[in-house]
Amino acid sequence: MRHDWQPLALTFELASVTAIILLIIGVPLAYWLAYSRFRFKPVVETLVSMPLVLPPSVLGFYLLVAFSPEHLLGKTLLDSFNLRLAFSFNGLVLGSVIYSLPFMVQPLQSGFQSLPLSLKEAAYTLGKSRLATARRVLLPNIRPALLTGLVLSFAHTVGEFGVVLMIGGNIPGQTRLASLAIYDEVEGLNYAAANFYALILFAVSFIILLTVYVANKRLLKPV
DSSP states (O other), rough: OOOOOHHHHHHHHHHHHHHHHHHHHHHHHHHHHHHHHTHHHHHHHHHHHHHSSHHHHHHHHHHHHHHHTTSSHHHHHHHOOOOOOTSSSHHHHHHHHHHHHHHHHHHHHHHHHHHHHHHHHHHHHHTHHHHHHIIIIGGGGGGGHHHHHHHHHHHHHTTTTHHHHHHHHHOOTEEEEEEEEHHHHHHOOOOHHHHHHHHHHHHHHHHHHHHHHHHHHTSSSOO
16 A cells, blocks of 8 residues: 655655754743743743633634735735745744744743752853853753753654644645545544554654653763
8 A cells, every 4th residue: 555655755855944043032032931031931832831721712713714815914925925835845844933932931931940050050160251151151061951942842743633734725745644644544534544544643743752861861871
């Protein structure tokens, strides 16, 4: 039986791009949340954590509305940059970044908050700037949190269904991910094909999680 590998390739491409983008924006955001004394910081933390409790279909619906050319954001992107987000891979990327944001930010924020303040103070005493302190002192000491954030973001994106279905529309070759392919095959009573996709996602998820547990154990092992 011949299998279509495209949904799997598209899934892992989306997960990789999403994890990289989340790392870039997640580190400064988590740093700010860990050390800021902004009065309304709990509001920002709530917004970041909303995807954890919000039904994926609700988030996907509002993103689809926002990305639509009939609304301000979608119309502006289309008119100014010729960028269409609804029912496109770019839209899946943006939706996945929003949906998986807490899986990157929360481990990093906890990692920063677990560090003793003496690390920052010592670096400042030696004349290090905030950027240099974060890059050379703080980040190397939260490597387990960085790895956890990357892995959780990747794995969470791999397992997306509701959000990507609402935004992407399940278009073969463009937005049809492995999770959507499983749904299609089950709906068509093609259980062998569904099992093919499901088994690969199960195996990849298991290997990823096992890797992060083993790696974190080694990173946390006393020298």
